[in-house]
Amino acid sequence: MSQPKDETLPIRSDQDIVIVRQTVRAWAIEQTFGLVDQTKIVTAASELARNALTHGGGGSVRLEALNNGIRKGLRLTFQDRGPGIADIELAMKDGYTTGSGLGLGLSGAKRLSNEFEIRSKPGEGTVVAITRWR
Amino acid sequence: MERIPILKMGEFLLVSIQVDMHDRLAMTLQEDLTRRIVQDRAHGVLIDISSLDVVDSFIGRMLGHIASMSRILDAETVVVGMRPAVAITLVELGLSLPGIRTALNVEKGMDMLRRASGLKHFESGEGGHVSAEG
Numbered sequence: 001m002s003q004p005k006d007e008t009l010p011i012r013s014d015q016d017i018v019i020v021r022q023t024v025r026a027w028a029i030e031q032t033f034g035l036v037d038q039t040k041i042v043t044a045a046s047e048l049a050r051n052a053l054t055h056g057g058g059g060s061v062r063l064e065a066l067n068n069g070i071r072k073g074l075r076l077t078f079q080d081r082g083p084g085i086a087d088i089e090l091a092m093k094d095g096y097t098t099g100s101g102l103g104l105g106l107s108g109a110k111r112l113s114n115e116f117e118i119r120s121k122p123g124e125g126t127v128v129a130i131t132r133w134r
Numbered sequence: 135m136e137r138i139p140i141l142k143m144g145e146f147l148l149v150s151i152q153v154d155m156h157d158r159l160a161m162t163l164q165e166d167l168t169r170r171i172v173q174d175r176a177h178g179v180l181i182d183i184s185s186l187d188v189v190d191s192f193i194g195r196m197l198g199h200i201a202s203m204s205r206i207l208d209a210e211t212v213v214v215g216m217r218p219a220v221a222i223t224l225v226e227l228g229l230s231l232p233g234i235r236t237a238l239n240v241e242k243g244m245d246m247l248r249r250a251s252g253l254k255h256f257e258s259g260e261g262g263h264v265s266a267e268g
Binding site: 014015017018021022025035036038039040042043046047050094104105107108111112 | 154155156157158187188189190191192217219220222223226227228229
């Protein structure tokens with residue numbers, strides 16, 4: 001089996017969000033994702049990258065190409081050192097926002113992924129991991 | 135500074151988004167369009183997104199803002215050319231683009247704008263445009 005791919009990209013500007021979108025697209029194609037699956041994970045990545053930038057003051061995303069022997073997948077782990085989220089349940093609600101957005105970032109990214117995990121501590125930042133299988 | 139070109143065609147403005155926009159570029163387009171609607175006394179705006187392989191909540195919100203602002207400025211907005219994978223993803227994301235008129239392609243979008251504008255001329259007593267353009 002080939003070496004599993006693993007890469008981390010910075011998220012410090014809106015230009016970085018574009019690079020995240022383009023890199024995730026390239027990886028999804030490499031994992032032989034169909035067009036709709038590619039679009040879904042790229043869109044989810046765009047939402048979470050923007051969250052990390054606007055709410056977390058910047059951070060990073062780690063991309064991992066997965067292969068469980070049966071299916072190929074892509075895991076993206078977003079990390080920021082921002083103020084964190086006090087009430088995750090509330091933050092996950094459609095339409096809830098502390099910024100000027102639509103409040104669809106977290107809940108939308110969850111709907112666009114097969115697996116979704118969020119960890120946050122006030123004052124320490126937020127980690128969101130999503131996985132999409134082909 | 136990087137900008138998305140806005141073309142004038144009769145009483146309509148045409149925009150074709152050909153690049154993966156970073157957030158600032160999207161904001162600039164929004165501002166440029168509102169300015170041009172007033173400056174060129176435009177009655178319609180056509181936005182072609184057939185080159186966009188991703189529309190996230192930020193771009194969706196921008197399209198909604200453009201539609202609302204142009205309506206206040208007495209112009210109709212039609213968004214054309216959305217890719218099927220983008221449409222599927224947008225709905226799953228939770229974004230149904232309320233208040234935005236859409237058409238399959240540029241030709242159908244232009245028809246829509248002409249009809250809306252013809253009706254306006256007709257109602258204001260200027261008449262003739264409906265049959266002349268239809």
